[in-house]
Amino acid sequence: MEKIKLNIALSGLNNIDSPGPGIPVIRGIRDSTKIDARIIGLAYDNLEPGPYMHELVDKTYKVPYPSDGVEPLLDRIKYIQEKEHVDVLIPNFDSELFTFMKSEKVLRDMGIRTFLPTLQQFEERHKSNLPQYGEKYGVKVPYSEPIGSIMDFRKIEEKFDYPVVVKGKFYDAYIAYDLEQVGIYFNKIAAKWGLPIVIQEFVRGTEVNVVALGDGNGNTVGAVPMRKTYITDKGKGWGGITLQDPAMLDLTHKIISQTHWRGGMELELIRTAANELYMIEINPRLPAWVYLAVAAGQNLPEALVMLAMGMEVKPFTHYEVGKMFIRYSYDMICDLKEFEQLSTKGEL
Amino acid sequence: MTRIKKNIAISDSGFVFDPGTGDSYSLNPTGLEIVQLIKSGKDFQQVLAEMSIKYEVDPESFERYYYDFTTTLKQLRLTESDGED
Amino acid sequence: MTKLTFERPIIQRINAGLPSKYGMAHKLEPVSHIDGVSIKSLLESYGSPLVIISESTIRKTYKTAHRAFSSRYPKVQFAWSYKTNYLNAVCNVFHQEGAWAEVVSGFEYEKAIANGVPGDLIVFNGPDKSREDLSKAIKNGSLIHIDHFDELYEIISLSKESVLRPKVAIRVNMNTGIYPQWDRFGFNYENGEAWDALNRIMASKQLDLVGLHTHIGTYIMTTEAYKVAATKLADLAVRIEKKFGQALQYLDLGGGFASKNTLRGAYYPGTDTAPSFDDFAEAITSALMSSEIKPDHLPLLILETGRAMIDDAGYLAGTVIANKRLADGRRATIIDAGVNLLFTAFWYEHDIRPVEPVSEQSEDTTIYGPLCMNIDVIRGNIMFPLLKKGDHYVIRRVGAYNNTQWLQFINMRPNVVVLDGKGKPHLIRKAETLETINSQEITPDHLAKFDL
Numbered sequence: 001m002e003k004i005k006l007n008i009a010l011s012g013l014n015n016i017d018s019p020g021p022g023i024p025v026i027r028g029i030r031d032s033t034k035i036d037a038r039i040i041g042l043a044y045d046n047l048e049p050g051p052y053m054h055e056l057v058d059k060t061y062k063v064p065y066p067s068d069g070v071e072p073l074l075d076r077i078k079y080i081q082e083k084e085h086v087d088v089l090i091p092n093f094d095s096e097l098f099t100f101m102k103s104e105k106v107l108r109d110m111g112i113r114t115f116l117p118t119l120q121q122f123e124e125r126h127k128s129n130l131p132q133y134g135e136k137y138g139v140k141v142p143y144s145e146p147i148g149s150i151m152d153f154r155k156i157e158e159k160f161d162y163p164v165v166v167k168g169k170f171y172d173a174y175i176a177y178d179l180e181q182v183g184i185y186f187n188k189i190a191a192k193w194g195l196p197i198v199i200q201e202f203v204r205g206t207e208v209n210v211v212a213l214g215d216g217n218g219n220t221v222g223a224v225p226m227r228k229t230y231i232t233d234k235g236k237g238w239g240g241i242t243l244q245d246p247a248m249l250d251l252t253h254k255i256i257s258q259t260h261w262r263g264g265m266e267l268e269l270i271r272t273a274a275n276e277l278y279m280i281e282i283n284p285r286l287p288a289w290v291y292l293a294v295a296a297g298q299n300l301p302e303a304l305v306m307l308a309m310g311m312e313v314k315p316f317t318h319y320e321v322g323k324m325f326i327r328y329s330y331d332m333i334c335d336l337k338e339f340e341q342l343s344t345k346g347e348l
Numbered sequence: 349m350t351r352i353k354k355n356i357a358i359s360d361s362g363f364v365f366d367p368g369t370g371d372s373y374s375l376n377p378t379g380l381e382i383v384q385l386i387k388s389g390k391d392f393q394q395v396l397a398e399m400s401i402k403y404e405v406d407p408e409s410f411e412r413y414y415y416d417f418t419t420t421l422k423q424l425r426l427t428e429s430d431g432e433d
Numbered sequence: 434m435t436k437l438t439f440e441r442p443i444i445q446r447i448n449a450g451l452p453s454k455y456g457m458a459h460k461l462e463p464v465s466h467i468d469g470v471s472i473k474s475l476l477e478s479y480g481s482p483l484v485i486i487s488e489s490t491i492r493k494t495y496k497t498a499h500r501a502f503s504s505r506y507p508k509v510q511f512a513w514s515y516k517t518n519y520l521n522a523v524c525n526v527f528h529q530e531g532a533w534a535e536v537v538s539g540f541e542y543e544k545a546i547a548n549g550v551p552g553d554l555i556v557f558n559g560p561d562k563s564r565e566d567l568s569k570a571i572k573n574g575s576l577i578h579i580d581h582f583d584e585l586y587e588i589i590s591l592s593k594e595s596v597l598r599p600k601v602a603i604r605v606n607m608n609t610g611i612y613p614q615w616d617r618f619g620f621n622y623e624n625g626e627a628w629d630a631l632n633r634i635m636a637s638k639q640l641d642l643v644g645l646h647t648h649i650g651t652y653i654m655t656t657e658a659y660k661v662a663a664t665k666l667a668d669l670a671v672r673i674e675k676k677f678g679q680a681l682q683y684l685d686l687g688g689g690f691a692s693k694n695t696l697r698g699a700y701y702p703g704t705d706t707a708p709s710f711d712d713f714a715e716a717i718t719s720a721l722m723s724s725e726i727k728p729d730h731l732p733l734l735i736l737e738t739g740r741a742m743i744d745d746a747g748y749l750a751g752t753v754i755a756n757k758r759l760a761d762g763r764r765a766t767i768i769d770a771g772v773n774l775l776f777t778a779f780w781y782e783h784d785i786r787p788v789e790p791v792s793e794q795s796e797d798t799t800i801y802g803p804l805c806m807n808i809d810v811i812r813g814n815i816m817f818p819l820l821k822k823g824d825h826y827v828i829r830r831v832g833a834y835n836n837t838q839w840l841q842f843i844n845m846r847p848n849v850v851v852l853d854g855k856g857k858p859h860l861i862r863k864a865e866t867l868e869t870i871n872s873q874e875i876t877p878d879h880l881a882k883f884d885l
Contacts, residue, residue: 046447069702095700102705148613169700194700336372340363343447344374364444372447376794376819379442405439409821413441416758420444423762 003036007085008305009112011042012092013050013057017329018234021092023049024291026056028301031294035305040084046343052334059084062346066099074103078110086112088308090301094170095193097122097284115216115308116263117284124259125282127167127198137258139251140278142203142270146196150183153199165200165280168193173235175202203280205272207231208243210252211286211293213300215307215315216262222300222316223252224293229324237289237327242296244321251277264290264304289325296323349391350418351428358383366426373424378403379417386418440792441756441819460793461818464786464827470856472750472788472827480864481825482751482770484849486832488526490746492854495530498742501710505718508733512556514688515541517739517833518747522851522861524548527742535737539566546573556685556735558604558646560584560618567591571599578646578685579603580619585630592639602644602685603630607665609649609658618648622665631669635677642679644732645669648687652696652740656708656716662686663717667724670732683733686717692744694781694830710741740833747832749775750788753824754803764798766817768826771802771809773842775828776835778802778811785811788825791818804843841865 008029012022022041029037041050041060051060061080064072080086089112091100100107101116108114116122124133127144134141143160144167147153157179166185167173170193174185186197212223225248228237252267264286270278286300293300296319303313342348352358357365362375364383375383378399385395396410421427465472468487476483495511502509512535513527519541524534525548534545537559545555552573560580562570567584568591570577579585579601588599604619605627620627634642645666649658663686670681690713695703721734754767772778785800798817802809811828820826839846845865850858 067700067702070705098701099705190698194698336365339372340359340361340365343372344361344363363447373444374447376440376443376792378440379444382442383444399439402437403439404436410439413821416756417442417444420758420762424444424446426444 003032003034004309005036005038006087006305006309007038007040008035009040009042009080009084009086009089010092011044011063011090011096013041013043013048013053013060014045015049015053017232018236019288019327021286021288021290023053023056024288024294025090025092025286025301026050027291028294028299029305030056032299032302032305035302037305038084040080040086042080043342046339049332051342051348052332052338060342060348062342066093066096070099070103073099074106077103077107077112081110081112088113088115088305090114090304090308091116092285094283094285113308113310115304117261117265121259121261122284125284127169127200127281128196130198130200130279130281134279137255139255140276142201142278142280144198144200146198147186148195148197150179150186153182153186154179156199160199160201163202165202167198167200169196169198200280203270203272203278205270205278208245208248208269208271208277209240209287209289210248210267210269211290211300212252212256212261212265212267213286213303213307214256214259214261214263214265215313216260218257218260219315220253220256221303221307221313222293222298222319223249223256224296224298224300224319225249225252226289226292237325239324239326240289240292241325242292242319242321242323247277251279255279255282264300292323292325293319295325296320350386350421352383352387352421353426353428356426358387364426366424369425371424373426382414382417383421438790440794441821443794443796443819445796460791461786461795461816463788463790463818464829465788465790467748467827468852468856470852470858472748473825475850475858476750476752476825478858479848479850479860482749482768482774482847484774484831484836484847484862485748485750485858486520486523486849486851486861487746487748488851488853491523491526491743491832492530494742494745495527495532498710498736498738499531501714502718502734502736505714506721506734507731510683510733510735511742512685512735512737513742514737514739515544516837518743518836519544520836520849520861521548522859523743523836526851533735537561539563539569542566542570542575553600556646556737558648558737564591567599571595571597574600576643577601578619579630579634582630582633585633589637589639592637598639598641600641600643601634602642602646602683603627603634604646604648605666605669607647607649607662609661609665611650611653611655611658613650615648615650619646622669627669628672631673635673635679642673642681644681644683644685644735646685646687646735648737649689651689652691653689654691654706654708656712659686659713660716660720663720664724667721667726671725674727674730680727680730681732683735684721685735685737688736688738688740690738690741692740692830692833694744694777694783697780697782699782707741713738743832744830745832747835748827748829749831749835750825750827753820753822753826755822756820759799764796764817765801766798766820767801767803768811769803770811770828770847771804771806771842771844772811773802773804773809773840773844774835774846775802775811775831776838776840777831777833781830782815783812783831784829785815785817786827786829787818787820788827791820794819806843836862841870845869 012020014020015023041057042063128146163175163177168189176182210225213221225243225245226240228240230238266283266287268281298316362380364373512533533554534550535556536542555575558578606619607622620630691707693703693707751769795816800812848864849862
């Protein structure tokens with residue numbers, strides 16, 4: 001079968017110690033037997049490794065941060081589109097999703113397809129809305145409350161037992177053992193990601209994760225459960241292994257079918273000593289460890305691109321259990337000329 | 349007179365690389381022109397003369413911006429420490 | 434040969450930390466004209482700084498808001514929130530568009546009356562209404578929104594002195610799922626206080642209970658809260674009708690709609706996150722329509738939104754005083770408008786733009802006002818174009834609260850002009866002078882002279 005030629009733009013090229021999902025998603029697409037892709041990287045920083053990884057990324061453009069607003073971003077995308085004729089765009093940062101979801105129609109009019117959750121799906125799974133979410137869909141979640149200041153927390157402090165988890169709107173989570181630590185992490189996260197900050201009950205147990213893809217009609221196109229075998233001090237997986245776990249898959253199917261989830265997602269779950277599953281977060285995109293799913297037999301990045309193109313995708317039913325990944329870092333040698341080019345011209 | 353360190357690499361795109369520290373910088377177009385004039389050995393009066401031909405700027409304002417700019421270059425250690433007036 | 438515009442030279446370290454705060458710097462596009470009128474020419478004619486209000490923007494915004502609600506609900510009435518901007522010219526644009534007045538003090542009440550608003554089209558809110566204020570409001574048939582029991586008993590006592598029946602509503606506070614919950618105004622819904630107050634009013638037989646009011650907060654970005662508020666007010670209305678057989682004339686959902694300004698600490702700009710009038714209207718009207726209020730008794734829906742109605746119409750333009758460098762090497766730009774004119778700078782990251790054309794270059798800049806006060810910061814850390822002394826700037830979306838909260842402090846408050854529908858400027862508030870200030874002062878004889 002002849003591969004279809006597609007121009008695919010992606011962000012999340014920060015393949016560093018706490019990696020974005022861009023490079024793993026590209027690896028999935030490169031492995032595809034159906035897609036012959038030209039990869040256009042969207043970078044925010046001159047030192048994101050992706051732009052320099054020429055075997056994976058064909059061309060990179062710097063883009064303004066989503067916090068600058070929809071307009072500057074769309075202006076830049078328009079410029080990129082004139083040169084590249086992007087068919088599919090896959091944003092890989094949580095902080096970008098809102099902006100891209102709001103721009104879905106404009107992008108579509110430019111000829112750029114996306115496959116993203118709806119604004120409603122995106123909003124209701126926010127960390128600050130987790131308790132309501134759990135109630136609505138019958139999923140166990142840890143108790144949590146959003147706060148706007150430390151004063152707010154003092155008012156609700158007695159509802160929690162220490163330790164508590166202090167979480168940012170988009171990223172970052174820290175375990176705080178007393179009020180002072182809550183204050184430290186509050187300030188740290190608020191300075192970076194703004195308010196509110198979410199205080200969450202700490203659920204003791206093993207963290208397990210599912211990467212999944214919903215087709216938007218309630219069907220799960222693919223889902224692979226995994227346990228991180230080792231977690232770095234930044235809370236990222238150093239290694240992981242696919243699991244045979246019907247309970248986790250049932251929960252995933254239930255969430256996707258009830259919410260009609262569209263696009264990639266990562267479920268962060270805690271399995272307690274009593275063997276109960278608590279959902280602590282839904283990340284509304286494919287995670288950085290998605291390549292494990294590809295290796296285990298479910299090329300979810302490829303499927304996501306096909307869905308975005310409106311093509312039919314047969315749901316995956318199998319994956320290899322016991323498939324492992326070990327993350328490693330690698331010192332890539334780069335040319336100063338290329339750094340100059342990306343930093344002064346914004347293109348590489 | 350301000351002198352740019354000899355080992356500083358300046359490209360036409362305004363990209364500046366300091367091999368002594370590994371830092372890189374970017375200049376805006378007027379900044380680049382001024383640095384190139386300084387590099388070619390021109391002093392303030394000569395830079396002023398050249399820039400006034402090309403740009404709409406009065407000498408007082410230019411002086412202010414010039415010295416603010418070269419102070420920054422000095423702070424960034426891009427100039428020769430012995431090259432001062 | 435014409436010479437090129439000179440831009441001040443800069444050198445910037447290429448950020449090499451992950452991730453940088455700015456990503457690819459985007460250019461702040463200059464704003465040179467408002468409604469086709471050159472900002473520079475306005476500054477030349479009226480001085481710098483200058484508050485500029487666009488009449489067409491007010492009218493357009495009003496019409497958009499009105500259409501959003503009236504296309505979804507049969508009876509809609511806006512009341513202009515005086516405290517948001519009570520420059521008479523501004524109020525009168527709203528009154529011309531059909532808005533009633535919503536006031537929160539005896540002073541604002543007098544202002545509305547002086548503007549020619551009929552007394553029975555004034556909504557009187559707030560915790561501070563003196564016996565005299567109330568007596569006047571009763572005489573004029575104004576809509577008195579009761580804030581607390583002391584006020585309720587004052588009105589009952591006044592009603593005994595007159596044959597006129599005061600027209601009253603109560604303000605209700607409630608949990609709508611937002612933080613912070615405003616519970617300092619009005620009577621609480623959840624603990625039954627609001628229901629008690631309503632029963633007390635009905636029992637007095639001297640007052641006409643005409644409506645219910647709530648105002649859930651300020652700069653609300655979620656429409657869901659309004660749905661909850663409308664549902665709870667509707668529930669109270671239904672209970673009153675069931676118990677007393679009386680249908681209320683109106684429900685007043687207050688204001689608090691977010692404007693497109695960006696709150697400090699917010700990650701996304703307000704232009705992306707603020708719900709539209711249609712979003713708010715959908716939430717409120719759908720809740721009312723699906724409530725148990727009988728369709729033939731649907732009450733008038735009153736809205737008092739201020740901020741979202743006027744913010745976009747106001748601009749503050751002025752001149753760069755100086756540039757300097759801070760100890761850490763960052764750039765500071767000093768402009769001629771300070772926080773005494775722009776109170777909202779304390780909670781917004783205001784959209785400040787150059788007036789004249791600028792290049793693609795920008796620098797990490799802190800923008801200070803002219804006051805000799807450390808807190809006088811208009812914007813901290815903004816990637817700002819390289820403005821020079823004498824260049825002009827304009828700050829957008831300053832129409833709400835600034836002209837009512839501004840202070841004469843260190844400097845005088847400047848001229849305010851309104852641009853009419855054809856773009857013609859009209860001076861609507863004169864710049865203060867030393868005489869303005871001194872005219873209010875009295876120096877005792879023994880302090881009149883001194884020798885130095």
